Amino acid sequence: MLPVGYTWLIERYRLKVRPLVHQSFIGPKMLRREHSDGTVEEHYSRQYQPGESALEHLVFALKYDGVDLDIFHKVFQHITPSEIAEFVAQTPSGRFARQIGCWYEKLTSQKVPLTVRVMGNYEPLLDSEAYVTARNPARNPRWRILDNTIGSRRFLPLIRKTPAIRKAEETDWRMMISQALGTPSRDSLYRALSYLYFKETKSSFAIEREEAGAARTDKFVAALHRAGFEENPLTESVLTLLQNIIVDERYRESGFRISQNYVGQTTINLREIIHSLGVPPSSLPSLMEGLAEFFRASEDFPPVLRAATISFAFVFVHPFEDGNGRIHRYLIHDVLARSQIGGNGLLLPVSAEILQHMHLYDLCLEKFSKPLVAAADYSLDEAGVLSVQNPGEIEGFYRYPDLTPQCEFLAQMLERTIQVAIPEELRFLQKLDQARRAVTEIxxxxxxxxxxxxxxxxxxxxxxxxxxxxxxxxxxxxxxxxxxxxxxxxxxxx
Missing domain, CATH: 1.10.10 (Arc Repressor Mutant, subunit A)
Known part of the structure; x- marks a missing residue:
């Protein structure tokens, strides 16, 4: 079998990238294998064989493999603007040539010296049937492309429209919450909300295997009550203030970190196992700027998918030494509060549900971290200081992530929270009221x-x-x- 599309490009340039969702090969017969993890291996007959240039394999990838922006960005580093211009000149009205030209300028900030007038109908940059896209795409007259991405070269995530993602998009979350709440008394609802804020706080700390004291609990509950009120929760000043609220005062920070951090585990023989790496500090400022830009540009994004994208991107970047996990889960509430999917004041205790499904949460995080750690070339000294030797090779993991698994996970946890946790809490409070009356009668x-x-x-x-x-x-x-x-x-x- 001969590699083709992304598989060819990965071999050709020895790229370190995350596992492909779709792998293509040229073989003796057409064949398609769908695996339980959602990935696909597909074989094509020889008539599908493209030429021997990287751009021809990129066209094949766009046709059959989908979009992988990390690979695009890495391959573009080996291609000059003039080569893109020559390629476009061969088919100036071709959809894939125009898309590649548009992606090149978007991801590299280099202008292609076009020698021909680009023609053809306006085409979307992303297939809206395959990816979650902007509802109001921007026209790019230079390439006659409808740019329906959300983000910039600093941070541009993709979410594939799997069945679970389509369900999350189509779900009427407000109706689901309304049906779950039923018609409780005003007093019961108020007490339920008070308890849910407390439960969310305790659960968020418990996920980190920490016991929050009364003072830290009260501060985090107060922070949750303010969720959704900041103009942009992703700025350094707002996030630093939040970090200072939720961590031990001895570990408060004055801003984003300037050194490399990681999440690890010390074994019985004192060997350190690295589970995940924060983004190298040289890339941290621009990446957080990109995440803040995404927040501003994604207001019309489906709220649950927006909450997952922002919160998981944050925890993968890991901009602080301490408190990243709790801020990650706080951001879920902040984004959902802005959409008011549950009305004013309703907090969905998703951390409590995550705590009940930690194995799924760990798998969700590992979908990102395992390929990242495998691609990183790092060293760890005796003092536990970690250094990454190939920051440029792993930067794309953070800038151009596929956050489909994380969006699927959050949608699943929210659905369980709404349909199971909240009704159970309301039923408990109703029974507690009965018990109070029964005790008083005795x-x-x-x-x-x-x-x-x-x-x-x-x-x-x-x-x-x-x-x-x-x-x-x-x-x-x-x-x-x-x-x-x-x-x-x-x-x-x-």
């Missing part, structure tokens, strides 16, 4: 004492431990306690 005790008793019953499966009975509720008779326990268990039977 013993008319102070509210704080009653709620303390219910908390003890909840934590011990409906039974009050003897030690608690003697030290905290000595005034209650055995009959009263027995009646309260029975009432509690009946209410929370299911």
């Amino acid at each position: 013993v008319d005790m102070p509210d704080r004492k009653r709620d303390q008793l219910l908390k003890r019953l909840h934590n011990n499966r409906g039974t009050l431990a003897r030690s608690r009975r003697e030290t905290e509720f000595p005034e209650l008779t055995d009959t009263e306690i027995s009646d309260i326990e029975r009432a509690y268990r009946e209410i929370f039977a299911d």
